[in-house]
Structure formats: structure tokens, C-alpha cells
Amino acid sequence: MTKRSFDLIVIGAGPAGSMCAVKAAERGNKVLIIDKNQRIGGKIPVTGNSRCNITNENISLENYVGKNRDFVRNVFALFSTSSLIEFFRESSVGLYREKDRYYPLSGKSITVVEALETKLKKNNVDFALGATVVSAEKSKSVFTVESASEIFISKALAICTGGKSYSKAFGSGGGFSLAQHFGHSLTPMNPGLTSFLIKDNIFKSLAGVSTEATLSLISGKKNIYLKSGPILFTHFGISGPVVMDCSNRLAQLELQTAEISIDFLNNAFSDFETFYREISFYPKNSILKLISRYIPNSLARVVLRNLSIDETSVVSSIKKTRARELYDFLTANRITAHLNKNFEEGQVTVGGVKTDEINPKTMESKKVKNLYFAGEVLDIAGDCGGYNLQFAFSTGYIAGNNALS
Numbered sequence: 001m002t003k004r005s006f007d008l009i010v011i012g013a014g015p016a017g018s019m020c021a022v023k024a025a026e027r028g029n030k031v032l033i034i035d036k037n038q039r040i041g042g043k044i045p046v047t048g049n050s051r052c053n054i055t056n057e058n059i060s061l062e063n064y065v066g067k068n069r070d071f072v073r074n075v076f077a078l079f080s081t082s083s084l085i086e087f088f089r090e091s092s093v094g095l096y097r098e099k100d101r102y103y104p105l106s107g108k109s110i111t112v113v114e115a116l117e118t119k120l121k122k123n124n125v126d127f128a129l130g131a132t133v134v135s136a137e138k139s140k141s142v143f144t145v146e147s148a149s150e151i152f153i154s155k156a157l158a159i160c161t162g163g164k165s166y167s168k169a170f171g172s173g174g175g176f177s178l179a180q181h182f183g184h185s186l187t188p189m190n191p192g193l194t195s196f197l198i199k200d201n202i203f204k205s206l207a208g209v210s211t212e213a214t215l216s217l218i219s220g221k222k223n224i225y226l227k228s229g230p231i232l233f234t235h236f237g238i239s240g241p242v243v244m245d246c247s248n249r250l251a252q253l254e255l256q257t258a259e260i261s262i263d264f265l266n267n268a269f270s271d272f273e274t275f276y277r278e279i280s281f282y283p284k285n286s287i288l289k290l291i292s293r294y295i296p297n298s299l300a301r302v303v304l305r306n307l308s309i310d311e312t313s314v315v316s317s318i319k320k321t322r323a324r325e326l327y328d329f330l331t332a333n334r335i336t337a338h339l340n341k342n343f344e345e346g347q348v349t350v351g352g353v354k355t356d357e358i359n360p361k362t363m364e365s366k367k368v369k370n371l372y373f374a375g376e377v378l379d380i381a382g383d384c385g386g387y388n389l390q391f392a393f394s395t396g397y398i399a400g401n402n403a404l405s
């Protein structure tokens with residue numbers, strides 16, 4: 001079997017691998033990119049409901065989890081949100097902002113894939129698509145990478161194989177075992193950006209309804225995370241951006257279960273007395289009508305049913321003690337949430353290749369010279385909002401900019 005030879009082989013053509021290959025090739029290296037799929041892009045096509053929420057205006061350490069979160073600081077100091085926006089502007093992909101999130105102007109994630117394809121081709125990157133890497137070795141400064149049908153050799157290797165999430169279509173356990181083969185350690189892995197499952201789910205009938213709420217994640221007696229935004233009721237529990245961000249914290253702590261406190265009133269009232277004064281202004285209103293001013297009517301019904309309060313009761317007929325029960329339910333509803341452990345449903349993997357073993361200024365392995373890692377294969381996961389693609393592109397860029405330098 002003939003062995004094609006390259007300066008750099010990149011395994012995985014998702015955002016991290018594609019960016020790495022483009023940058024290394026721009027610097028004059030002969031680069032091969034390998035992917036088990038027939039098209040480049042990795043998970044890009046499915047991101048942001050196929051609109052691709054590519055990055056975020058407000059990126060900070062707090063948006064990420066990982067055993068060594070400081071790693072992120074170095075990464076974004078080298079390739080930031082504005083660097084990514086500029087990269088796509090030069091590639092004729094305009095971006096627009098929705099609140100703090102950026103999307104391609106076309107509203108289609110495929111535009112981003114096409115731009116990367118064009119860049120790869122323009123820089124004469126070689127492709128091996130539909131090829132799953134089954135092994136990689138290093139001997140006497142040469143990497144040998146094997147797929148089912150071909151063997152390739154190179155001076156440098158970049159592992160950009162993504163995580164375990166959505167594993168049927170995109171994921172890799174392969175990248176993690178390659179990393180271990182090269183002497184790297186892995187932190188425990190759990191699905192992230194996923195839903196919470198609730199046993200005896202009193203909100204089951206609300207599947208498909210979404211509402212604004214503030215969630216507090218409680219571990220022991222400590223409130224470990226607080227976030228406000230939309231939550232979505234599902235048949236099995238709750239989901240939506242706020243829940244997904246919470247799931248990253250739970251996964252990071254390797255907890256299967258946690259207590260969650262939900263404030264459906266979103267801090268609308270400073271305390272019970274204020275709430276009580278407010279509702280007492282409308283003595284003749286039905287309690288259902290009044291509560292539905294603050295939360296969806298269907299949720300108000302479930303809450304009242306749960307407290308055995310007749311929804312047709314007028315406010316004046318409700319005793320203050322019952323009003324307090326209602327207030328407590330609406331502002332500090334406690335549920336036991338279980339992390340959805342199905343990697344097929346989590347958008348990212350929390351955990352991965354230990355970042356202590358990677359140089360954050362180059363993405364080079366501290367264990368094997370000329371071996372690089374980028375993207376989700378690393379033990380860093382971000383919140384919903386473009387944080388994961390930015391991390392993948394940034395680390396890919398840094399690896400490509402430093403490979404063989």
C-alpha cells in the first residue's frame with residue numbers, strides 16, 4: 001500500500017479541524033484533512049437550529065466548564081470573537097447579531113461549511129473524506145495514520161475529532177482513545193448542554209410550553225449556579241437554554257442528580273408581602289386570571305391544581321396562608337433533577353483530554369512533540385450561545401498557526 005506523505009494530518013473536519021487545516025496550509029504546509037463523513041463541517045450543519053450560532057459578543061471564563069478553565073483565557077487572548085468575525089468577513093460570510101449571538105447573514109449554517117470548504121480548497125488542502133481513522137502511531141518523528149483503506153504519514157498530527165455527543169452522526173470515541181494511546185489522560189465525560197429528567201413530573205402535561213424562569217442549582221446546601229432565561233417543559237422533565245447551561249455545571253461536578261429551585265416569577269417581587277399587596281389590588285379577579293399575568297395560563301393551571309386551589313376562586317377568598325403557599329411554589333419550587341445521560345441528546349461533551357497536558361499558546365501536546373489537539377475533544381465545554389463553536393475555531397486556529405513552527 002502506498003503511503004501519502006504530508007507535513008500535517010488533521011483528523012476531523014469539524015470547525016476545529018477545518019480551521020486548523022486552513023491556517024496551517026496558509027503558512028505553506030502540505031496538509032491532509034481526514035473525516036469519516038463524506039462532507040466537511042462536523043456538527044456545524046445542525047448548530048443553532050441549522051442557523052449556526054457561530055460566536056458571542058460577551059465571552060468570559062464563566063461561560064465555560066472544565067477542570068482547568070483558565071485554559072480558555074489563553075485561547076481567547078490569541079483568537080477572539082472579533083478575530084473570528086474578521087476571518088468570516090474575509091471569507092465573504094457576513095454575520096449579524098441577535099442580542100449577543102452572531103449568526104451568518106444567510107441564516108443558514110451550510111454557508112459556514114461552504115466558506116470553510118472554499119478556504120480549504122483555495123489553500124490546496126488534501127481531503128480524505130468518508131475515511132475513519134482507526135489508528136495513529138509516532139515513530140522516529142513520523143506519524144503514521146491509518147484508515148480502513150489507506151495509510152498516511154506526516155511530520156505533525158492534529159486530533160480534532162470532537163466529543164461523544166450526537167455520536168451516531170458525528171461523535172468520536174476514537175479521538176479519545178488516540179489521545180490515550182499517545183499518553184494523554186482524560187477527565188470523566190458526561191453529556192452537556194442537555195435536559196434534566198424529573199421523576200413524577202408534575203409538569204408533564206405542559207410538554208412543549210416554554211416560560212421565562214430563574215433556576216438555581218443546589219448541591220448540598222450550596223447554591224452553585226443561578227441563571228435566568230427560557231425553560232421548556234418536556235415529557236420527561238425540563239430543557240431549554242437555561243437548563244442546558246445548568247446541565248454543564250452538573251456534568252462538570254459529575255453529579256447525576258441535583259436539587260433545583262425554580263423561580264417562575266423571575267424575581268418580579270422582592271418578597272411575599274409585595275406579591276400579596278399586588279394581588280390584593282384585584283380582589284374580584286379569579287386567581288387563575290391574575291397568576292396568568294405572570295406565567296403561561298397552562299402553567300398557572302398546573303400550579304393551582306397542585307396546590308388544590310380552585311382556579312375560579314376570586315382573590316379576596318384566598319387566605320393569606322394559601323397565598324404564601326402559592327408564592328412559595330411560584331418562586332422557590334424545588335425539584336430533584338437528573339442529568340440526561342444520553343450522549344445522543346447532549347449537544348456537547350463535558351470532560352475530555354486534560355488541558356493541563358496541552359500548551360494553551362500552541363495547542364501542542366506537552367507529551368508528544370508535533371501532536372496537537374483542538375475543539376471539543378479537549379476538556380472544555382461552553383454554554384449555549386456560540387461559545388462552543390468559538391472555542392473550536394479558536395483552538396483550531398491556534399493549532400494551525402503553530403504546527404511545525
Ligand SMILES: Cc1cc2nc3c(=O)[nH]c(=O)nc-3n(C[C@H](O)[C@H](O)[C@H](O)COP(=O)(O)OP(=O)(O)OC[C@H]3O[C@@H](n4cnc5c(N)ncnc54)[C@H](O)[C@@H]3O)c2cc1C
Pocket residue numbers: 011012013014015016017034035036037041042043044046047048049052053054055131132133134160161162163165166169170171172173174175346347348374375376377385386387388389390392
Ligand atoms: C444539535 C447541536 C446544536 C449545536 N449548536 C451550537 C451552536 O449554535 N453554537 C455553538 O457554539 N455550538 C453548538 N453546538 C456545539 C458545536 O457543534 C460543537 O461544540 C463543535 O462542533 C465542536 O467542534 P469540533 O470541530 O471540535 O468537533 P465536531 O464538530 O464534532 O467535528 C469533529 C469531526 O471529526 C470527525 N471524526 C471523529 N472521529 C473521527 C475518526 N476516527 N476518523 C475520522 N473522522 C473522525 C467527525 O466525523 C466530525 O466531522 C451544537 C451541537 C449540537 C449537537
